[in-house]
Amino acid sequence: MLDVRGLTVTLPTETVGITALDGISFDVKPGEVLGIVGESGAGKSIAGAAIIDLLVPPLKRTAGAITLAGERIDHLDAQAMRKVRGRRIGYVFQDPMTSLNPVLTVGRQLIDTMRAHLDITRGMARRKAAEWLDRVGLPNPRETLARYPHELSGGMRQRVVIALALCADPVLLIADEPTTALDVSVQAHILQLLRDLHEESGISMILITHDLGVVSKMADRVAVFYAGRVAEISTVTELFEDPRHPYAEGLLQATPRPSLTGRGHVIQQIPGVMPALGKIPGGCAFHPRCSRASEACRTRVPELREEGGRSYSCFHPIGGKAQ
Amino acid sequence: MLSYVSSRVLQTVAVLLVISFIAFLLVQNLGDPLAILLPPDATLAQRDALVRALHLNQPIVARFFSFVVDMLHGNFGISYRTQEPVAKLIAERFPATAELAFVSLLITIVIGIPAGVYCGVRPRSWMARAIMFTSIAGVTLPNFVVGVVLIAVFSVRLGWLPSFGRGATVNLGFWTTGLLTRSGWESIILPAIALSTFQVTFVIRLLRTQLMEVGRSEHIRFARARGLPDRRIWYVYAIKNTLLPVITIMGLQLGNIIAFSVVTENVFAWPGLGTLFLQSIQAADIPVIAVYLIFVGAVFMVINLAVELSYPLIDPRILKRTS
Numbered sequence: 183m184l185d186v187r188g189l190t191v192t193l194p195t196e197t198v199g200i201t202a203l204d205g206i207s208f209d210v211k212p213g214e215v216l217g218i219v220g221e222s223g224a225g226k227s228i229a230g231a232a233i234i235d236l237l238v239p240p241l242k243r244t245a246g247a248i249t250l251a252g253e254r255i256d257h258l259d260a261q262a263m264r265k266v267r268g269r270r271i272g273y274v275f276q277d278p279m280t281s282l283n284p285v286l287t288v289g290r291q292l293i294d295t296m297r298a299h300l301d302i303t304r305g306m307a308r309r310k311a312a313e314w315l316d317r318v319g320l321p322n323p324r325e326t327l328a329r330y331p332h333e334l335s336g337g338m339r340q341r342v343v344i345a346l347a348l349c350a351d352p353v354l355l356i357a358d359e360p361t362t363a364l365d366v367s368v369q370a371h372i373l374q375l376l377r378d379l380h381e382e383s384g385i386s387m388i389l390i391t392h393d394l395g396v397v398s399k400m401a402d403r404v405a406v407f408y409a410g411r412v413a414e415i416s417t418v419t420e421l422f423e424d425p426r427h428p429y430a431e432g433l434l435q436a437t438p439r440p441s442l443t444g445r446g447h448v449i450q451q452i453p454g455v456m457p458a459l460g461k462i463p464g465g466c467a468f469h470p471r472c473s474r475a476s477e478a479c480r481t482r483v484p485e486l487r488e489e490g491g492r493s494y495s496c497f498h499p500i501g502g503k504a505q
Numbered sequence: 506m507l508s509y510v511s512s513r514v515l516q517t518v519a520v521l522l523v524i525s526f527i528a529f530l531l532v533q534n535l536g537d538p539l540a541i542l543l544p545p546d547a548t549l550a551q552r553d554a555l556v557r558a559l560h561l562n563q564p565i566v567a568r569f570f571s572f573v574v575d576m577l578h579g580n581f582g583i584s585y586r587t588q589e590p591v592a593k594l595i596a597e598r599f600p601a602t603a604e605l606a607f608v609s610l611l612i613t614i615v616i617g618i619p620a621g622v623y624c625g626v627r628p629r630s631w632m633a634r635a636i637m638f639t640s641i642a643g644v645t646l647p648n649f650v651v652g653v654v655l656i657a658v659f660s661v662r663l664g665w666l667p668s669f670g671r672g673a674t675v676n677l678g679f680w681t682t683g684l685l686t687r688s689g690w691e692s693i694i695l696p697a698i699a700l701s702t703f704q705v706t707f708v709i710r711l712l713r714t715q716l717m718e719v720g721r722s723e724h725i726r727f728a729r730a731r732g733l734p735d736r737r738i739w740y741v742y743a744i745k746n747t748l749l750p751v752i753t754i755m756g757l758q759l760g761n762i763i764a765f766s767v768v769t770e771n772v773f774a775w776p777g778l779g780t781l782f783l784q785s786i787q788a789a790d791i792p793v794i795a796v797y798l799i800f801v802g803a804v805f806m807v808i809n810l811a812v813e814l815s816y817p818l819i820d821p822r823i824l825k826r827t828s
């Protein structure tokens with residue numbers, strides 16, 4: 183469905199360009215949910231925004247091929263890109279409190295979005311808007327159409343955001359931390375909603391999150407990001423039971439998982455912190471924090487290699503073949 | 506809504522009372538009305554009659570009360586300078602100032618809003634840069650300098666437009682207008698331009714800053730991510746979010762135009778309130794000065810009230826915030 187090859191994003195400064203995403207590659211199969219995980223600052227949001235060409239300036243996409251359903255979308259003109267956004271790829275941002283236009287009603291925002299892409303009358307759009315509010319689980323859809331965002335709770339707003347992202351029937355939904363800004367009690371409901379919508383429509387999905395728990399509940403496969411590179415791409419089961427990349431293993435050990443390990447599971451933090459943009463060390467970006475690091479890790483960047491249907495970029499993978 | 510309206514109206518009335526009280530004290534403590542209004546050979550009976558007519562024999566609170574009641578009946582006192590009712594003087598001069606303010610506001614809206622929107626939407630274009638560069642002149646040059654330059658060029662050098670007065674006016678009974686004659690229009694152009702230069706540039710800069718700020722907001726980014734057309738994003742989704750500060754500032758500017766047209770009126774010998782005010786100051790004509798101050802205060806407050814009452818129509822969050 184979506185194929186990303188060698189995606190590179192640069193942050194230009196006065197003297198040099200800092201690499202924010204360093205030639206990352208991954209793909210999403212039809213009907214699949216791909217999780218993208220990694221610590222905060224790993225470049226997950228940048229990757230999502232780069233796909234629909236909505237990077238926040240001065241960030242710039244400088245290389246890479248992005249193919250959606252067999253069609254390159256990385257060099258479209260503005261008008262063609264507009265028809266991809268919303269119509270082919272829906273996008274959900276992290277914070278429902280700031281995602282909605284505060285001075286326009288929910289109905290207005292839905293109707294405008296549908297009418298930007300679908301050839302329907304205002305009346306039809308209105309009916310469909312109410313249907314969408316119903317599908318995302320909002321009570322009294324007809325009245326809610328006339329509501330302003332500030333009259334809705336955070337969870338309700340995120341439901342509206344999801345309806346807005348899906349209302350023009352895209353084939354791919356990118357959700358960037360869709361539950362992070364919400365109350366814990368609401369998070370599970372929103373995840374359930376996303377899962378229901380996914381099952382109903384079979385839409386492909388990229389779910390960006392820093393929370394492995396969310397990934398384990400939602401995703402089929404997972405791409406682990408570290409410092410602007412992909413460390414590992416595996417199925418959820420493979421990743422949780424048999425991680426290859428030491429960073430993936432570290433992330434797992436830092437996550438409480440009572441259901442998988444039973445009582446007495448000790449949470450172990452990865453020593454050190456992820457390097458900030460522009461301070462990424464040479465060689466493997468993870469080597470300063472890695473107990474398996476060797477001289478090679480300090481000097482050469484390990485490539486993302488495929489082995490038995492999964493990929494990882496490590497010279498000394500856990501339980502796998504060394505590169 | 507009702508409590509919002511009534512609280513704004515009450516605030517306005519309270520401020521007006523305070524202004525009136527200050528003006529009242531001014532009248533009470535500066536100058537000796539008896540010495541000015543009475544002929545030198547006045548009898549004691551004449552003197553007593555005047556004292557009673559001016560309520561000079563009553564305690565200060567009672568005098569303030571009758572001052573306010575008199576004003577509410579359209580009785581603003583008597584000018585020391587011309588011995589005419591102040592109300593009549595003001596009524597004669599008001600149309601000239603109001604028309605000058607109206608034309609200035611028109612220029613501000615017709616030029617300032619489109620230019621400001623353009624500069625906000627395309628801040629990097631050379632045209633926007635040129636507008637911003639020229640607007641520095643408008644912000645820094647005082648009105649009277651602009652006025653003098655306009656006179657030097659268009660009246661003295663080119664001889665196209667008159668440099669003083671209102672031209673021919675038409676008396677409509679309740680209002681004398683210069684806007685129905687050719688010479689009236691010719692006369693108003695230069696002072697209106699001089700008076701509006703600051704406002705125009707101010708509105709341009711304000712709109713530009715506001716639009717650029719809103720353009721960076723998350724809800725506009727989400728609107729882009731949904732593939733809404735650029736025009737809709739800028740002219741509906743973004744502009745609606747800038748209306749509140751822009752209308753506020755425009756309202757204040759209109760107050761400023763009326764209040765501070767003093768200098769411009771003087772440069773162009775415009776027979777309005779500003780000129781009346783200067784004449785009254787030169788003659789120490791306290792009643793006129795006091796009423797002028799109250800009048801300007803009232804204009805400010807009424808415009809301010811109108812602006813505040815329009816807020817809930819623009820931004821539905823206002824009522825929630827204040828209730």
Ligand SMILES: Nc1ncnc2c1ncn2[C@@H]1O[C@H](COP(=O)(O)OP(=O)(O)O)[C@@H](O)[C@H]1O
Nearest residue numbers: 221222223224225226227228238239240241459
């Ligand atoms: N517009 C920007 N300008 C400069 N730096 C940015 C910008 N956006 C993100 N970054 C930096 O890029 C890195 C990756 O950001 P991001 O993709 O948002 O991380 P995350 O994985 O938490 O979503 C971070 O270090 C962040 O500070």
Ligand SMILES: [Mg+2]
Nearest residue numbers: 226227228359
């Ligand atoms: Mg992020």
